[in-house]
Amino acid sequence: MPALSYPSLSSSSVYPLAAGRDAPRVLSIAGSDPSGGAGIQADLKSISAHGGYGMAAITALTAQNTLGVSAVHVPPVEFLRQQLNAISSDIAIDAVKIGMLGDAGVILVVREWLEEVRPAVVVLDPVMVATSGDRLLTESAGEALRSLLPLADLITPNLPELAMLLGEPEAADWASALDQGKRLAAEYGNTVLVKGGHLAGSECPDALVNTSGLLRQDVVEVAGPRIATKNSHGTGCSLSSALATVQARTGDWEASLREVKPWLLQALVDSSKLEVGSGNGPVDHFHHQRSLRPGGFAATMWKEAVPELEKIHELDFIQELQSGQLPESAFSYYLAQDAIYLNGYSRVLARAGALAPTEEEQLFWAMGSRQCLEVESELHRNWLSTREASGGTGPVTKAYVDHLLATSASGSYAVVLAAILPCYWLYAEVGQKLHAAFVDAGASTDHPYAEWLRTYADEEFASATRAAIKFTDAAAIAASGRERVEMLQAFSQSCRYETAFFDAPRLYA
Numbered sequence: 163m164p165a166l167s168y169p170s171l172s173s174s175s176v177y178p179l180a181a182g183r184d185a186p187r188v189l190s191i192a193g194s195d196p197s198g199g200a201g202i203q204a205d206l207k208s209i210s211a212h213g214g215y216g217m218a219a220i221t222a223l224t225a226q227n228t229l230g231v232s233a234v235h236v237p238p239v240e241f242l243r244q245q246l247n248a249i250s251s252d253i254a255i256d257a258v259k260i261g262m263l264g265d266a267g268v269i270l271v272v273r274e275w276l277e278e279v280r281p282a283v284v285v286l287d288p289v290m291v292a293t294s295g296d297r298l299l300t301e302s303a304g305e306a307l308r309s310l311l312p313l314a315d316l317i318t319p320n321l322p323e324l325a326m327l328l329g330e331p332e333a334a335d336w337a338s339a340l341d342q343g344k345r346l347a348a349e350y351g352n353t354v355l356v357k358g359g360h361l362a363g364s365e366c367p368d369a370l371v372n373t374s375g376l377l378r379q380d381v382v383e384v385a386g387p388r389i390a391t392k393n394s395h396g397t398g399c400s401l402s403s404a405l406a407t408v409q410a411r412t413g414d415w416e417a418s419l420r421e422v423k424p425w426l427l428q429a430l431v432d433s434s435k436l437e438v439g440s441g442n443g444p445v446d447h448f449h450h451q452r453s454l455r456p457g458g459f460a461a462t463m464w465k466e467a468v469p470e471l472e473k474i475h476e477l478d479f480i481q482e483l484q485s486g487q488l489p490e491s492a493f494s495y496y497l498a499q500d501a502i503y504l505n506g507y508s509r510v511l512a513r514a515g516a517l518a519p520t521e522e523e524q525l526f527w528a529m530g531s532r533q534c535l536e537v538e539s540e541l542h543r544n545w546l547s548t549r550e551a552s553g554g555t556g557p558v559t560k561a562y563v564d565h566l567l568a569t570s571a572s573g574s575y576a577v578v579l580a581a582i583l584p585c586y587w588l589y590a591e592v593g594q595k596l597h598a599a600f601v602d603a604g605a606s607t608d609h610p611y612a613e614w615l616r617t618y619a620d621e622e623f624a625s626a627t628r629a630a631i632k633f634t635d636a637a638a639i640a641a642s643g644r645e646r647v648e649m650l651q652a653f654s655q656s657c658r659y660e661t662a663f664f665d666a667p668r669l670y671a
């Protein structure tokens with residue numbers, strides 16, 4: 163089982179730990195955003211969300227909210243020097259993240275301090291312009307900022323910043339962005355993170371670029387979907403400080419990005435729940451904590467399931483099963499495919515049993531696996547022996563079982579459970595509704611499918627469904643951030659197959 167702490171990817175077993183501290187001491191040198199979405203406020207949340215101990219030396223104060231920046235105040239730079247010295251004279255610093263610097267005077271102080279202290283990990287987010295379009299670095303400070311680049315291990319410019327650092331026009335596509343990243347990395351001898359946030363399209367990739375052999379290849383791309391949200395305030399700040407924190411633990415940029423990216427994606431997905439401001443809102447840095455409360459992940463999964471459930475209730479198959487108008491051929495096809503499906507499903511439940519962390523769960527899945535085979539033979543004995551059902555595995559059955567078997571081969575208990583769950587959960591919901599409608603209509607024995615509809619009133623199945631939900635929820639709490647993203651993907655995929663399975667008789671019977 164994965165460790166209980168979040169996030170816990172298995173990178174430590176593959177990559178030797180550099181500093182290897184469980185709670186890296188991470189300093190953010192950045193500006194303040196009183197609305198809490200960007201700057202040091204975002205950095206401290208991000209560092210904490212990744213298990214680091216966060217510190218902050220403030221370079222500048224901004225007056226801003228989700229709509230924009232209304233004022234910037236840069237305090238005397240000598241005071242920044244005092245903040246930095248106060249920290250480094252007392253505390254060992256495992257990683258530094260540098261964000262908004264404001265002007266050339268600030269940059270000079272930070273450069274002098276870096277040259278003296280030489281922290282092990284330095285991530286520079288060359289903040290120039292906020293999402294809102296407001297300037298956060300004076301125009302004349304571009305040259306001073308470039309002088310800071312050789313002191314950074316990782317530079318994380320967005321596309322306008324990347325172009326500005328090179329003195330070139332902004333890249334209009336991913337290939338030219340990577341090209342620019344390579345040139346910047348070669349010029350300064352460090353690693354550049356090229357970010358896809360400012361491009362369009364359904365994908366939003368990021369790529370680490372280093373031309374001096376530090377990575378396994380010059381460009382290491384980490385793919386990801388683009389989340390449809392305007393809440394991107396502070397994504398750059400959050401990403402760079404998370405990377406600084408995780409890098410202090412793993413000592414491997416690729417492993418760090420692979421750990422941080424799924425976290426940021428979920429933070430973007432959950433950003434709407436925060437309801438902060440009317441403009442470009444902040445991301446939800448602590449989304450994992452919310453879904454880690456018992457019932458939290460189940461609630462997230464349920465939200466995914468509801469639209470599919472609505473689709474299932476609308477299907478001809480379900481409507482006609484309820485009214486009794488379902489053609490016999492469609493029902494026979496459904497039963498025959500169900501028997502084939504149950505055989506495959508039984509193997510996947512057995513796999514869940516093999517991976518289960520407790521004896522209670524091992525027993526539960528082993529029993530479930532056995533029951534599938536019992537129901538399969540019951541279908542053949544009582545329901546299919548008198549019917550004509552076209553033989554062979556239908557395309558939906560094949561795709562659904564393949565999906566389950568492929569997921570079960572991945573080896574993650576939590577992800578296997580997420581893939582398994584819709585068959586319990588949606589079936590129980592659909593069955594309950596069909597049974598209630600049957601009873602409401604008088605439970606007539608004349609109904610052609612009366613005997614089948616009666617099988618839906620099965621309290622034992624309802625109770626097994628509750629247990630399956632509870633185990634999946636618990637597995638999510640123990641899972642890593644990346645596993646939880648995979649859990650949701652596996653769960654949604656199975657939900658879609660549930661719908662397709664009920665619709666298959668209409669198409670293939």
Ligand SMILES: Nc1ncnc2c1ncn2[C@@H]1O[C@H](COP(=O)(O)OP(=O)(O)O)[C@@H](O)[C@H]1O
Nearest residue numbers: 320357358359360366368387388389397398401
């Ligand atoms: N809509 C989105 N969906 C998914 N990821 C996004 C989205 N917008 C930004 N990101 C991610 O957020 C991070 C910051 O990217 P970007 O917006 O390019 O930089 P900045 O915040 O510095 O302007 C990157 O990892 C990027 O891939």
Ligand SMILES: Cc1ncc(COP(=O)(O)O)c(N)n1
Nearest residue numbers: 193200201292293395396397
């Ligand atoms: C203090 C401060 N620092 C950085 C940013 C940039 O963040 P973003 O580009 O994501 O709005 C910001 N808006 N405010």
